[in-house]
Structures are given as structure tokens and as C-alpha cells.
Amino acid sequence: MSVDASTRAEPVALSWRIKERPGFTTVEFTGEIDENADFGELRRRLRGPVVFHLAEVRRINSCGVREWVNFVRDLPGVTELTFSHCSPAIVTQLNMIYNFRGAAKVRSFYAPYVCDACGHEEEKLLDVQNQFGQGAGGGKVPEYACEQCGSTMEFDDLPERYLSFLAET
Ligand SMILES: [Zn+2]
16 A cells, blocks of 8 residues: 655545435545544444445545444445445455455446557446356456547456456455
8 A cells, every 4th residue: 555655645535425316325435535534424324225436535545444344344224235436446455355345246346448559548437247247258358449549458457456356246
């Protein structure tokens, strides 16, 4: 979890937005998960099927991991938990920390792609069920054409490492 001090952006405190949908609740998280994260109110409030939208969680430090793990493993009112739009920072934790997801199912996540021809980088949203579920092409990473030059983009990490959390799904 080392971050180069020279490229380190100002920390953004964690916040969330709760949206009640017919039959379920979504919680959109934004910012960083660190020792200041306090999930107490959220824990008491959440009921029924819940989807955590995690695209805007850009960094998690080791204290934050502990807070998060304690949070997701003790959600007494939640009947079904789903992680959606997991950012690369979330994927990294899913791969390293066995109980980071608690009882959650991962629905979708972002993966880094890069174009070797022109250097264009992009995070692509991958759907677990459609792209890695049973009968979905044997778990291969999907290919994308570069929006800048049309060349085929490369998966910008080791797929067997970046996608290792899928084995637990
Ligand atoms: Zn390109």
C-alpha cells in the first residue's frame, strides 16, 4: 500500500449517498476509506437487499481496511449485499483481504486497459456474470478497441492476479 509522496493527492474524506430503490437500497461511496471512516450510522440504517456502488472509492489504507471489514461482517438488517462498480482500489483489497467482501457478491468492477499503440489508458467496467459467469467465454478478459486510434487495448495488469477475487465469487 505504498504511495509515492510526490504523486499523492489530497485525501478526500469518505462520504456516501443512500438511494432508496423499489425493493433495494443503493449506497454510493466517495472518497478514501481510512481510520476516520465511521460506518456506525450506516450500519444501523441499512435494511434488506443493499448494493454498494464503489466506483469513487479511490484509496483504502490499512486502518480503513479494518474499519471496512468490521462494517461488512456486521450488517444485521441487510439480507443481501452486492458490490457494484468496484474501483481498482477495491479490487486490490478484494484480492488481498479474504474477508473484505463479507457476505457480498461482486456484480461488476473496473479493470485497467492501455493502448500500446498510442498510450491511451482507460478503466473498463466489467460485469462478473456476463463476462466471467458460467458459459461466458471461459473467464478470458474481454477485448476493447482504443477510442483514440482503434488498436486493440491490452489488459494493464496480470489478469490472473487482478481477477483472482473472481475465484471466490
Ligand atoms: Zn490507441
